[in-house]
Amino acid sequence: MEITMGFMIVIIVLMMMKMGSASGIITFVFGDSLTDVGNNNYLQYSLARSNYPWYGIDYSGGQPTGRFTNGRTIGDIISEKLGIPSPPPYLSLSQNDDALLKGVNYASGGAGILNDTGLYFIQRLSFDDQINNFYKTKQTIKAKIGDEAANKLCNDAMFFIGIAPLPLPPPPSEKPLPRKGKLFAAFTRPRLLFLDEPTSGLDSAASYYVMRAIARLGHKDGIQRTIIASIHQPSSDVFQLFHNLCLHRKKLAFSRQWLLRRWAGSNDYVNNFLQPFLADGQQYTHDEFVDLLISTLDQQLTRLYEVGARKMVFHGVGPLGCIPSQRVKSKKGQCLKRVNEWIMDFNSRVQKLIHTLNHRLPNAKLIFADTYPLVLDLINNPSTYGFKVSNTSCCNVDTSIGGLCLPNSKLCSNRKEYVFWDAFHPSDAANAQEYVCWLVV
Ligand SMILES: *[C@@H]1O[C@H](CO)[C@@H](O)[C@H](O)[C@H]1NC(C)=O
Ligand SMILES: *[C@@H]1O[C@H](CO)[C@@H](O)[C@H](O)[C@H]1NC(C)=O
Numbered sequence: 001m002e003i004t005m006g007f008m009i010v011i012i013v014l015m016m017m018k019m020g021s022a023s024g025i026i027t028f029v030f031g032d033s034l035t036d037v038g039n040n041n042y043l044q045y046s047l048a049r050s051n052y053p054w055y056g057i058d059y060s061g062g063q064p065t066g067r068f069t070n071g072r073t074i075g076d077i078i079s080e081k082l083g084i085p086s087p088p089p090y091l092s093l094s095q096n097d098d099a100l101l102k103g104v105n106y107a108s109g110g111a112g113i114l115n116d117t118g119l120y121f122i123q124r125l126s127f128d129d130q131i132n133n134f135y136k137t138k139q140t141i142k143a144k145i146g147d148e149a150a151n152k153l154c155n156d157a158m159f160f161i162g163i164a165p166l167p168l169p170p171p172p173s174e175k176p177l178p179r180k181g182k183l184f185a186a187f188t189r190p191r192l193l194f195l196d197e198p199t200s201g202l203d204s205a206a207s208y209y210v211m212r213a214i215a216r217l218g219h220k221d222g223i224q225r226t227i228i229a230s231i232h233q234p235s236s237d238v239f240q241l242f243h244n245l246c247l248h249r250k251k252l253a254f255s256r257q258w259l260l261r262r263w264a265g266s267n268d269y270v271n272n273f274l275q276p277f278l279a280d281g282q283q284y285t286h287d288e289f290v291d292l293l294i295s296t297l298d299q300q301l302t303r304l305y306e307v308g309a310r311k312m313v314f315h316g317v318g319p320l321g322c323i324p325s326q327r328v329k330s331k332k333g334q335c336l337k338r339v340n341e342w343i344m345d346f347n348s349r350v351q352k353l354i355h356t357l358n359h360r361l362p363n364a365k366l367i368f369a370d371t372y373p374l375v376l377d378l379i380n381n382p383s384t385y386g387f388k389v390s391n392t393s394c395c396n397v398d399t400s401i402g403g404l405c406l407p408n409s410k411l412c413s414n415r416k417e418y419v420f421w422d423a424f425h426p427s428d429a430a431n432a433q434e435y436v437c438w439l440v441v
Contacts, residue, residue: 025082026103026153027075028137030130031162031315032118033109033425035075038066039125040109042091045192046123048110053407054395058415058428068109068404069421070394071428074315075105078160090133100137101144103157106130112164113293113300122192127163127300135307154308155363161301162315165293165346193217195229204235215241286342294349298357305361312366314354316347318375324393325403325423333391335379347372375426378419378433385433387419394418394427 029035033048040046049066050056056064058071066089067073072080079086087103108125110118115126125133142150198214199207211231218225231238301312320326321339330336347370354366382390394412395405403423405411412418421427 025084026101026157027079027082027084027087027160028103028134028157028309029075029087029105029107029160030127030134031075031107031160032111032164033068033107034315035073035105035107035160035162036066036068036089036109037073037075037086037105037107038089039091039105039107040123041066042089043108043123043125046110046121048108048118048121048124050109050404054405054409054411057411066109068425069428069431070415072431074162074431075107075160077431082158090130090137095136096140098144100140101153104134104137106133107162113296117164131300131303131307134304134309138307151308155310157309157311159304159309159312160315161312165317165343193225193227193229195227197230197232199231199234199238204238208235208237211238211241286345290346290349293346294353297350298353301353301357301366302361305357305364310364312364314350314366314368316350316368316370316372317343318371319343319379322376322379322390323424324391324397324420325399327391328399328423340376344372378430382419386416387429387433388414388417390419392418393420393422395422397423399423 029037033050038051040049041051050068051064051066053064054070056062056067056070059065059067067076072086076086084103087105088099090104090106093099093104106125108130110121110124111126111130112118113127115128117126118124138150138154141153144150145153193214195214199210202210211229211234214227214229218227234242301314304312319335319340320343321336326336326339327333347368351368351370354368357366358364378385378387379390382388389412393403393405394415394417396410396412397403397405398409405422415421415427416429418427419430421430
């Protein structure tokens with residue numbers, strides 16, 4: 001693994017030298033909440049958001065930007081090291097923006113390799129969506145500078161990919177509003193309605209009339225609307241008004257088609273985390289799930305290549321079993337070994353895939369950035385790197401309601417001493433550490 005990292009450093013330095021001046025490098029960034037720089041702020045219904053304090057407290061300006069950390073993301077740090085501005089969020093740019101020529105960030109919190117990862121966030125750009133958006137960018141670039149120059153621009157650009165292989169936990173559920181408030185707030189013609197037990201306290205006849213009225217909203221004013229409601233023991237009449245079945249399990253409602261895999265609390269966590277379900281109830285084994293992820297990733301990276309990407313850096317997954325949201329599931333706050341083993345297996349399969357792609361795709365230069373050993377060392381020996389705490393987050397999060405850093409959370413007194421900012425995301429200082437190590441050495 002050490003060798004891989006050395007290799008990576010050399011390749012990136014070579015890429016920079018070949019470009020002549022580092023400042024000429026154009027980067028396109030793809031990924032999840034580790035690299036999102038604000039795309040989700042533009043997704044009206046996304047629950048994967050960080051546009052509130054204390055996110056961004058250490059970013060320039062000190063304001064939340066949509067980054068899921070107190071300061072800079074990994075993507076920001078890389079841009080800094082390359083001497084270029086961090087590319088803007090794709091959704092902040094107009095379709096015909098000249099800024100598209102200078103690099104774009106497509107990353108979206110809650111995204112994953114599989115389309116349905118993070119479905120419970122309602123809206124996020126999956127890796128496929130991100131590739132489609134890059135395709136649109138390429139068309140715009142072609143229209144602006146011509147086919148040949150556009151191809152060259154993409155061939156020379158650096159593609160940075162850091163995407164989750166696994167479903168991340170659902171977002172915090174908000175404190176329930178008074179029922180009436182929720183119902184009235186819903187009548188503003190949204191495309192999606194969430195109703196929390198709209199019939200409780202009503203008898204079965206009244207329940208039916210209320211639910212029938214709600215069901216009619218599904219296509220009122222010619223707008224197709226999705227309505228998601230939780231309901232206890234519905235009568236068969238009410239039941240028939242629903243188009244899709246939802247099952248209630250351990251505080252979270254999942255629909256069979258809507259979610260292909262389940263998420264559950266502590267005890268059976270590892271099993272559920274690693275054993276997703278197919279829509280028809282067919283279960284994957286761990287190996288089959290990794291196979292699915294790798295074959296999907298194969299198609300996705302090949303597609304990126306076909307659209308013009310040549311230099312791609314795939315950011316390996318860190319020791320997810322050691323992030324605060326996972327540690328709290330263990331008895332004594334230690335890392336979840338099985339999760340880490342699974343991640344290592346996934347990483348090594350990605351490494352093989354990248355090796356294969358480098359042979360299969362002419363002129364492709366893909367690199368696997370194996371950050372796992374470094375991040376694990378940072379977590380195991382924080383003081384070596386100038387940190388004090390790596391087993392809990394700086395922001396005093398409540399992992400039972402999601403583990404993001406909410407505005408009423410208390411922060412640690414020195415944010416530079418903590419490896420983790422919230423229950424999932426590294427702090428600015430940790431992000432900087434990782435890349436100082438492998439880009440500057
Ligand atoms: C995932 O979504 C993308 C774009 O929305 C679509 O092109 C692709 O076919 C989907 N893949 C699967 C396996 O459903
Ligand atoms: C983190 O580690 C410290 C020192 O080893 C320990 O005192 C503390 O209880 C741990 N915190 C958690 C949340 O596990």
